[in-house]
Amino acid sequence: MADQIIHALYLAAIVAEAMTAALAAGRREMDWIGVILLGCVTALGGGSARDVLLDHHPLSWVEHPSYLLLTGAAALATIPIARFMHSLRRLFLFLDAVGLVVFTVIGCGVAIGMNMPLIIVIASGMITGCVGGVLRDILCADVPLLFRSELYATVSVATGLLYIAGRHFGFNHGLSAVLAMSIGLALRLLALRFGWSMPKFVYHEDWH
Amino acid sequence: MADQIIHALYLAAIVAEAMTAALAAGRREMDWIGVILLGCVTALGGGSARDVLLDHHPLSWVEHPSYLLLTGAAALATIPIARFMHSLRRLFLFLDAVGLVVFTVIGCGVAIGMNMPLIIVIASGMITGCVGGVLRDILCADVPLLFRSELYATVSVATGLLYIAGRHFGFNHGLSAVLAMSIGLALRLLALRFGWSMPKFVYHEDWH
């Protein structure tokens, strides 16, 4: 039951990630194929990076090729509806936040299933949650937003810690996941609403 | 027989890819080692990405280290002859197009050999054909050309589809490959000649 909800949220989240990536492609004036590719890489890149680093094969889109079709189609569908998306801004920021916590919990679950130690479970959740956006920014030749934006990676770490804590204190997978995702989502939405961010490190002596 | 032709074309193509990558390195004023490395990564990066994502080991250059020597030497040899290459511009664009279709067919063949589903066979061909150039552009801190240029990825998808269709309709590997590569090559050369390209997606409301 919890797994079915998580799966449904996962599908909604990869669609949302592909669509916001398509807008980033549009800002760079990419062609339609570029839009599709950037959508797929952004939506599925985090899980792929995790699986490659942990040697967890096959990758999700290799096992379920329909994910490639779904995210590619979502990116392509963004082109005609982009002009209306501005009014849906809040919805997409919400779905992006949902994606962050869902990806994180899924990534933690994969590492737990491989009997990884605690730190790797957290790292696996964070890689799953954050690397897709990093790849999008690299392919757009930007400094990754992750390194500067509102508690993005922090929310992922917090969600992973809460999920593990839930498991540790005897809650089952489903309850731990729902609790961790709810609190992580609330933290992210509050950070967006109030502009919370981690302190920045500013350093400008150039001697390297 | 077809495999020998494909192998010979593969060698010509990785040499051509390494040489055009060396010119890109020269535009960025890289040193000789940078030229060699960029040549190797561009020529062999697509197949490596495919193999890492599909868990298909050893990688081609790990199994055949001479590919590293060949592409590194080709990149280095580009330095003294760069001034004459302008007159060979058409030859290099031709070899680059050959590389695209050859890499694609080889990538499809790897995925077929692993009994992958249709969509993954196409994706494998495209990754093999296109990722080398994407890595080159990332290492030069450019937005990848792939996302904006004349039907590059499109030709790769079309070649893959034609190859699979050939196999599906009972042609053997060699005939399917030759047909798919010929049509794909023609499409790419026509796109270069007439400046065909996919429509662009231009979007400049900045709200993300």
Next chain:
Amino acid sequence: MADQIIHALYLAAIVAEAMTAALAAGRREMDWIGVILLGCVTALGGGSARDVLLDHHPLSWVEHPSYLLLTGAAALATIPIARFMHSLRRLFLFLDAVGLVVFTVIGCGVAIGMNMPLIIVIASGMITGCVGGVLRDILCADVPLLFRSELYATVSVATGLLYIAGRHFGFNHGLSAVLAMSIGLALRLLALRFGWSMPKFVYHEDWH
């Protein structure tokens, strides 16, 4: 005994790499999480790339998660002490050079342990030594320094060749490693001191 020295140098080197990466993060005004992540990726990225390409699992930080804590903490600790680091400039350049040769020898050792051919042993050393810095530069949206700086990759290749030559001429692992690292280190320090660099390839006809 030699292995213990190499291990101690390895730990010092990943700390130094994480700290210089933290300064690069500060130049880009990243937040604290970005500083930590860039530190971990720079310090551990070279070995991870090697392991993924050679299918050598588990990755070092997956097997020893404490490396993530160590490099993350070193990056974070850089923030308050950055203002004093300028006076330690020479120490950090020295530790960075130590890292280069230590990573190289470790990377060669991994490939030798997998019975790889000579060229792959050299490539494995170079990937281990150099890719961390390349990832740092990509994440900062810079053209990788590696491709333009003082004999960096060259020192890695030379160190690898010396190590292999030592083994080939019957020295044991420890002696070969110490000799190769000493000569490689000397070469790198001389290159820094006298501004030695590889010749550059400058090419500005734009026809691609």
